[in-house]
Amino acid sequence: MTTQNFRKIVIFGVGLIGGSFALAMRKAEAVGEVVGFGRTKGTLKKALEAGIVDRIGEDVALEVADADLVLLAVPVAQMAEIFANIAPHLGADTLVIDGGSTKSDVVAAARANLGDKIGQFVPAHPIAGAEASGPAAALADLYMGKRVVLTPLPENSNELLIRACAAWEACGMAVSRLTPEQHDEVFAAVSHLPHLLSFALVHDLVQRENHKLLLSFAASGFRDFTRIAASSPEMWRDICMANREPLLRELKLYADELYAMYQVLESGDADKLEEIFQLASDVRGDWSQQ
Amino acid sequence: MTTQNFRKIVIFGVGLIGGSFALAMRKAEAVGEVVGFGRTKGTLKKALEAGIVDRIGEDVALEVADADLVLLAVPVAQMAEIFANIAPHLGADTLVIDGGSTKSDVVAAARANLGDKIGQFVPAHPIAGAEASGPAAALADLYMGKRVVLTPLPENSNELLIRACAAWEACGMAVSRLTPEQHDEVFAAVSHLPHLLSFALVHDLVQRENHKLLLSFAASGFRDFTRIAASSPEMWRDICMANREPLLRELKLYADELYAMYQVLESGDADKLEEIFQLASDVRGDWSQQ
Numbered sequence: 001m002t003t004q005n006f007r008k009i010v011i012f013g014v015g016l017i018g019g020s021f022a023l024a025m026r027k028a029e030a031v032g033e034v035v036g037f038g039r040t041k042g043t044l045k046k047a048l049e050a051g052i053v054d055r056i057g058e059d060v061a062l063e064v065a066d067a068d069l070v071l072l073a074v075p076v077a078q079m080a081e082i083f084a085n086i087a088p089h090l091g092a093d094t095l096v097i098d099g100g101s102t103k104s105d106v107v108a109a110a111r112a113n114l115g116d117k118i119g120q121f122v123p124a125h126p127i128a129g130a131e132a133s134g135p136a137a138a139l140a141d142l143y144m145g146k147r148v149v150l151t152p153l154p155e156n157s158n159e160l161l162i163r164a165c166a167a168w169e170a171c172g173m174a175v176s177r178l179t180p181e182q183h184d185e186v187f188a189a190v191s192h193l194p195h196l197l198s199f200a201l202v203h204d205l206v207q208r209e210n211h212k213l214l215l216s217f218a219a220s221g222f223r224d225f226t227r228i229a230a231s232s233p234e235m236w237r238d239i240c241m242a243n244r245e246p247l248l249r250e251l252k253l254y255a256d257e258l259y260a261m262y263q264v265l266e267s268g269d270a271d272k273l274e275e276i277f278q279l280a281s282d283v284r285g286d287w288s289q290q
Numbered sequence: 291m292t293t294q295n296f297r298k299i300v301i302f303g304v305g306l307i308g309g310s311f312a313l314a315m316r317k318a319e320a321v322g323e324v325v326g327f328g329r330t331k332g333t334l335k336k337a338l339e340a341g342i343v344d345r346i347g348e349d350v351a352l353e354v355a356d357a358d359l360v361l362l363a364v365p366v367a368q369m370a371e372i373f374a375n376i377a378p379h380l381g382a383d384t385l386v387i388d389g390g391s392t393k394s395d396v397v398a399a400a401r402a403n404l405g406d407k408i409g410q411f412v413p414a415h416p417i418a419g420a421e422a423s424g425p426a427a428a429l430a431d432l433y434m435g436k437r438v439v440l441t442p443l444p445e446n447s448n449e450l451l452i453r454a455c456a457a458w459e460a461c462g463m464a465v466s467r468l469t470p471e472q473h474d475e476v477f478a479a480v481s482h483l484p485h486l487l488s489f490a491l492v493h494d495l496v497q498r499e500n501h502k503l504l505l506s507f508a509a510s511g512f513r514d515f516t517r518i519a520a521s522s523p524e525m526w527r528d529i530c531m532a533n534r535e536p537l538l539r540e541l542k543l544y545a546d547e548l549y550a551m552y553q554v555l556e557s558g559d560a561d562k563l564e565e566i567f568q569l570a571s572d573v574r575g576d577w578s579q580q
Contacts, residue, residue, distance in 0.1 A: 127509045149507070176507075189495060190508040194515040196551065197487060202570035204547040205479060215577050217439070217466075218480040219417045221521075223578070224514040225484040230574040231511075233567035241560050251552050255545065257494040261486065262541050270531050277523035280492035284519040287505050 005166055007032040010057065010067040012082050014038050014047035017099040017126065018073030019138025022052045024171035027140045035063050039074075047135040061089040069167060072098040077238040079106055083113035083121075095163050096121040101187065101235075103151045103180035105242040119155035122164035124148055125183060126173060133232045144172035151180040188246035193254060195236055196247070198229040295456055296358040297322040300347065302372050304328050304337035307389040307416065308363030309428025312342045314461035317430045325353050329364075337425040351379040359457060362388040367528040369396055373403035373411075385453050386411040391477065391525075393441045393470035395532040409445035412454035414438055415473060416463060423522045434462035441470040478536035483544060485526055486537070488519040 009025065011018045014036040025031040036053035037060065038044045044056045057063045064070055064086045072079050079098060090096065096114075100106045103123050110121045128146040148168040152161055165175050178186065205211050240247055264272045299315065301308045304326040315321040326343035327350065328334045334346045347353045354360055354376045362369050369388060380386065386404075390396045393413050400411045418436040438458040442451055455465050468476065495501050530537055554562045 127507065129510065146509070147507070186504055186507050189498075189504050190512050194491060194512055197491065197548075198515060199567050199570040200547050200551055201484060201487065201544065202574050203566050204544050206569060206573050208479075211573075214476055214479050215573075217417065217437070217476050218577070219436070220419065221518045222480050222484055224517045225488060226574050227514045228511045229570045230578065231567075231571065233564050233571050236567050237560055237564040240555060240563060241558065244555060244558070248552065248556055251548065251555070254491065254494050255548055255552070257490050258487075258541065258545055258548075261490055262538065262545070265530060265534060265541070266538060268531065268534070270527055273530060274523050274527040276493050277489050277521075277526050279496060280489040280519045281521065281523050283496050283501075283505075284492050284516050287508070288513070288520065 005030045005163075005170065006068040008035065008067045009033070009069045009071065010035045010037070010063050011053065011071045011073060012037045013072065013074035014044060014052050014135050014138075015073065016129070016133050016137045016142070018071060019047060019050070019052040019135045020128070020140070020142035021071055021073065021099065021126075021171060023138055023140035024143050025167070026051075028170040028172075030167070030170035035067075037063075043135060047138075050135050050138065052135055052138055060085050064089050064094060065091050067091065067094050069163075070094055070096045072096070072100070075235050075238040076100040076102050076106055076109075076242045080109035080113055083110050087114050087117055090117050090120060094120060095160055095167070097124050097164055097167065099124060099126050101125055101191070101239045102242040103149075103183040107151065107153065107180045118153065119157065120160065121153065122156055122161060123151045123153070123180065124164065124168065125151075125187070126168065126171075128173075129231075133235065141172070143168070146173055147176055148173040149176045149178050149183055151178055151183050184243050185246050188243055188250045192239055192243055192247050193250040195228050195231060196240065196251065197254070198226050199236070202226050202229045295320045295453075295460065298325065298357045299323070299359045299361065300325045300327070300353050300357040301343065301361045301363060302327045303362065303364035304333060304342050304428075305363065305424050306419070306422065306427045306432070308361060309337060309340070309342040309425045310418075310430070310432035311361055311363065311389065311416075311461060313428055313430035314433050315457070316341075318460040318462075320457070320460040325357075327353075333425060337428075340425050340428065342425055342428055350375050354379050354384060355381050357381065357384050359453075360384055360386045362386070362390070365525050365528040366390040366392050366396055366399075366532045370399035370403055373400050377404050377407055380407050380410060384410060385450055385457070387414050387454055387457065389414060389416050391415055391481070391529045392532040393439075393473040397441065397443065397470045408443065409447065410450065411443065412446055412451060413441045413443070413470065414454065414458065415441075415477070416458065416461075418463075419521075423525065431462070433458075436463055437466055438463040439466045439468050439473055441468055441473050474533050475536050478533055478540045482529060482533055482537050483540040485518050485521060486530065486541065487544070488516050489526070492516050492519045 022034045034053045035055050035057045037057045047053050126148040128142050312324045324343045325345050325347045327347045337343050416438040418432050
């Protein structure tokens with residue numbers, strides 16, 4: 001872990017995910033040089049000042065040709081273009097990873113654009129986030145003790161998988177494996193749905209004429225429930241669009257659950273209501289003690 | 291504030307709400323003696339050991355006759371019985387307050403049971419809570435810097451209102467006023483609805499065969515969204531039942547919001563989706579900076 005495993009890392013997107021990866025790899029002394037690419041000069045300059053990157057990249061072809069590792073840490077909708085840009089220039093031993101929150105779409109974009117380099121890409125989703133974004137939000141410890149889900153491709157060699165695991169483990173993460181489809185089903189349920197529900201509650205209240213009065217009485221329960229409604233709208237638009245089918249299925253199941261609860265409440269069935277709350281409370285309590 | 295305003299306080303329910311009130315009044319040196327009543331000897335003993343009460347009450351009639359202040363801090367469904375028990379014995383100058391999370395039902399219970407002593411009751415909802423309950427969860431600072439909503443009755447004298455305000459202010463709270471109906475509408479929207487939605491998400495997931503796998507990948511967004519699903523099932527059953535009509539209206543509005551979001555997602559309207567997220571994110575961000 002403390003040996004310099006990756007001589008040169010190229011990162012596309014130097015915000016929360018990419019920036020924290022760079023800082024974590026530096027802290028683990030697992031990287032030589034970090035080169036950053038991004039959409040805006042301002043963000044790249046901040047990343048340079050924050051010690052996230054050593055250099056701002058100018059020439060993608062040049063930089064990825066001799067990189068040990070390329071990380072795509074941009075919104076998932078922007079990955080196809082980057083795959084297309086790097087494909088002709090990737091070194092034969094360059095490992096490509098990503099930090100996207102959805103996997104089926106990223107794998108499809110990689111297949112469509114990486115050509116015969118597809119085996120060099122090991123898709124990943126580091127399960128760590130915050131409602132903040134940008135280089136200023138990056139933290140060396142963001143990934144420490146958290147899980148990363150790899151969704152390996154049949155074309156990945158064992159040697160490459162081991163290197164991908166080593167990179168995420170150097171950041172302090174425990175590696176899990178799922179298929180891209182399993183991954184997207186799981187995260188539609190435990191992450192994308194709650195985000196959508198949280199955005200929906202705030203949006204629902206904002207429509208009211210008296211929303212300022214309402215919000216003035218909101219307290220800690222509201223605060224925690226809606227924390228994720230302060231997340232990046234652009235990022236969550238992309239995630240929801242990318243994982244549309246599983247998310248629509250989850251929304252449907254949740255709407256059914258709400259309708260059942262509406263009927264229990266409307267009929268005044270206090271025992272049934274308590275039974276629902278009790279089961280949820282028990283499971284949530286057990287979960288938080290794990 | 292530091293004078294001993296209340297010589298003797300009698301508290302029904304020595305858990306999070308009642309226990310924290312007692313501890314806060316003691317810290318403010320605003321109380322002489324605190325006497326506690328409760329449903330179980332075990333809870334009362336814990337409250338005694340935790341320094342919440344000075345004595346465990348034996349005789350309700352005797353204790354409330356010379357009390358300066360009586361606090362009802364039990365689930366709202368149990369208040370009617372306590373109002374009935376104390377009504378014949380209340381001293382002429384005894385102020386009665388409550389800490390219930392709903393107000394229309396508490397006021398109705400008070401009117402039905404307090405008889406000509408109704409003017410001595412000043413309904414209140416201290417907006418402070420935690421998912422924990424019981425005397426062990428009580429904190430002297432629970433109310434510090436928080437708001438309490440009073441929903442005064444036409445029968446309350448100004449002198450009594452001032453004493454009720456003084457009690458809550460001694461706990462560190464800022465006093466707001468609403469009618470019982472306004473209160474219940476506001477809290478259906480910003481508190482009761484989010485609790486129900488949070489219980490519903492956990493309950494929805496628990497139904498699945500693979501719920502252990504799902505929960506093993508749940509992260510910080512899920513943790514915050516579902517923190518309130520670990521709340522007391524009994525307390526939330528009572529609150530939902532007591533505030534049923536406003537809560538059903540809120541559930542209906544939220545279901546409409548979700549249906550609109552479902553349609554936006556199904557039609558693949560990324561711009562509209564981002565617009566919804568952006569508005570929610572802006573409002574939530576502004577709110578948390580207040």
